[in-house]
Amino acid sequence: MISEQIDFENVRFDPDLSDFHELAKQMAAGFGYTAKLSIGDRLAALLRLRVAQINPCSYCLILHTRIAVEVGIGAAMVAHLASWRQSTMFSGSEALALAYCEALTRYEHEHFDEMHQGLTVFFDEREIAEIAAVVINMNVWTRLKLAQGAVPVISPGDEEPARDADRPGAGGKKGNPS
16 A cells, blocks of 8 residues: 655646636546546546556545555556556456557557447447547646646655755645645
8 A cells, every 4th residue: 555645746837716626526427537437447547547657647646546456456457557568467358458558648549439339248348438538638737737847746744755956846836636
């Protein structure tokens, strides 16, 4: 279990200055990590974490690694999610959903019809729509957190890492880690 308390600072802007943040929060309510979906917590957590890996978002990587562990995904599976293609630990349905996730995140439109067709072997139309919504929602959040400059900081009292004065996050704005 990830136990240290980590806060986030928004070093570029406060996302609450735009109505977009409220829209993103509404999407998160429907498809974020607290949403109850028919695809199940495990698959949703794998998809969210994979998007966070592809669009390297510190906030999302930390949050969704913790959530993956909380829903019962083992440390070894979390650790090698980025290399899922070289693993037998992921089921056939998970592998197809991860391939679809990567294609949608990286905008690999040349093979997108094939990816969608592959999903129909394991998932019904509603589940496919949920998979797409989870991936799209995560792509919005990874980009929002990148734009606002959400950087992790260890809470006072925990060990402080060495910090360079000109490193991003030094002297940044405190922000809501939504």
